[in-house]
Amino acid sequence: MSAKPQDALPIRLTVDDSDSPSDVVDALFLGRFATGEQPFSHSSTIDRVKPGVPLLPPGATVLRSARDDDRSATLSEGNGWTLLVSRWNHGADVTVTAVSAELAEQIHGRTTEGARDEPEPQPENVTMGFWYVSPRRGPYRTTRQIAAGTWDDVRANYTAPVADALDQLMKVTPDDIAGRLLLLHGPPGTGKTSALRTLARSWRDWCQVDCVLDPERLFNDVGYLMDIAIGEDDGSAKGRWRLLLLEDCDELIRGEAKHTAGQALSRLLNLTDGLLGQxxxxxxxxxxxxDLERLHPAVVRPGRCLARIEVGSLTRAESMAWLGREEGDWDGTVGREGATLAELYALRRGHGPASVPARQPGEAGLYL
Incomplete structure (x- = not known):
């Protein structure tokens, strides 16, 4: 007869001067779960805890409490359960072990009831998620309220062909979706990120928008990719779409990506129209x-892109209108080839003339 799991795994605690009191609290918490005395667990993460909430259920006895520079840990217990609360910045991780699944869930609910701080939504804000791999928690998602103007407010930031293409993109609904890839390409400072913030606001009724902060790791780490692509979303209703944003991914999608990025490009394409995305x-x-010509042909093939938009500089006339000047009043601060959005903001702040490289002949078409 094989040994029971708790007998095959003796519990030993070894510490040295690299361990903090919080590390000791974490290790002590696992004892009753590892031995099987309390074999059920329930846990959650709260991004923002309301000020003054103790995260301690009534009747709890505190066993250990430790505070480091950026984290605190509290170990407490009650009849048939043990609770670990790790607090960091404004958030907290709450984990309960207990003699039954029902008791673990009950104590967890008492601990976290009314603890989540939900800022009052502002009409000009949109909730965006941010994914990254945390050394302590692994793949992790947090949310923030991001200011985003309406499309009508920011449309003048884009040259006419780009604005026309974005007009169509902002109006997309789930019924309009054909391809799964949205590609914005063009020189730095042309407003690609600003357009995505506005898109998140335009789509917020039907699409959850998440920004991946470490995209180079995402497609080289299968576990991370599965957590994001297959894992449950943040409490959204069933059928709600998700948009994963990957910024400045030049190495991933340029023409030689198959050689330089290994399997990363294949996994990206598989997520957009392969088995992984089904x-x-x-x-x-x-x-x-x-430039469009340097992108991998598999990325830009017909049918893969929901939208493929080249975001370029505003023309000189458009730049003058943006600055509130007439064409005849041009004083040399904007070059003949126009200016990027970043350069126009710099001019408005009085940071000197714009310097814009000449346009490439034959601008790429825009389509949805």
């Missing part, structure tokens, strides 16, 4: 500074 309402938005 049954999941997932879109992928990519920004790049690369």
């Amino acid at each position: 049954g999941r309402n997932v879109l992928v938005g990519v920004t790049t500074n690369e």
Whole structure:
């Protein structure tokens, strides 16, 4: 007869001067779960805890409490359960072990009831998620309220062909989705990221928007990719779409990507229209500074892109209108080839003349 799991895994605690008191608290918490005395667990993460909330259920006895520079840990217990609360910045991780699943869920609910701080939504804000791999928690998602103007407010920031293409993109609904890839390409400072913020606001009724902060790791780490692509979304209603934003992914989608990025490009394409993306309402938005001609043909093939938009500089006339000047009043601060959005903002702040490289002949077409 084989040994029970708790007998095959003796519990030993070894510490040295690299361990903090919080590390000791974490290790002590696992004892009753590892031995099987309390074999059930329930846990959650709260991004923002309301000020003054103790995260301690009534009747709890505190066993250990430790505070480091950026984290605190509290270990407490009650009849048939043990609770670990790790607090960091404004957030907290709450984990309960107990003699039954029902008791673990009950104590967890008492601990976290009314603890989540939900800022009052502002009409000009949109909730965006941010994914990254945390050394302590692994793949992790947090949310922030991001200011985003309406499309009518920011449309003048884009040259006419780009604005026309974005007009169509802002009006997309789930019924309009054909391809799963959204590609914005063009020189730095032309407003690609600003357009995505506005898109998140325009789509917020039907699409959850998440920005991946470490895209180079995402497509080289299968576990991370599965957590994002297949894992549950943040409490959204069933059928709600998700848009994953990957910024400045030049190495991933340029023509030689198959050789330099290994399997990363294949996994990106598999997420957009392969087996990995089947049954999941997932879109992928990519920004790049690369010219269209340098992108991998598999990325830009017909049918893969929901939208492929080259975001360029405003013309000189458009730049003058943006600055509130007439064409005849031009004083040399804007070159003949116009200016990028970043350069126009710099001019408005009085940071000197714009310097814009000449346009490439034969601008790429825009389509949805």
